[in-house]
Amino acid sequence: METKINELTKELMAVNPDLPPEKARIWIELLVSDFESSYAKAGYDYRGFHAAEKIVRQWIASYGSRLHEFAATNPKYAHLLNDRH
Numbered sequence: 001m002e003t004k005i006n007e008l009t010k011e012l013m014a015v016n017p018d019l020p021p022e023k024a025r026i027w028i029e030l031l032v033s034d035f036e037s038s039y040a041k042a043g044y045d046y047r048g049f050h051a052a053e054k055i056v057r058q059w060i061a062s063y064g065s066r067l068h069e070f071a072a073t074n075p076k077y078a079h080l081l082n083d084r085h
Contacts, residue, residue, distance in 0.1 A: 008028045008032075008053065008056055009021065009025045012064050015061075019068055023068075032049075032052045035055050
């Protein structure tokens with residue numbers, strides 16, 4: 001899974017040069033975690049990391065270039081991605 005997280009982080013950095021590597025990795029970890037927890041809360045069986053990876057790749061393609069803008073407006077993520085980290 002570590003290898004896949006690193007791959008997703010590189011993909012995000014490729015589409016969003018405004019994100020430094022450590023923040024891009026935080027984003028990937030948050031997106032994977034949110035997908036997996038939302039999927040579980042909805043009552044679906046766990047389908048492995050592959051399902052989360054597929055969705056996160058879609059989110060990177062659709063929203064990756066603007067993720068840093070989202071953090072500024074969402075306090076759930078802003079405190080994790082501010083300049084103190």
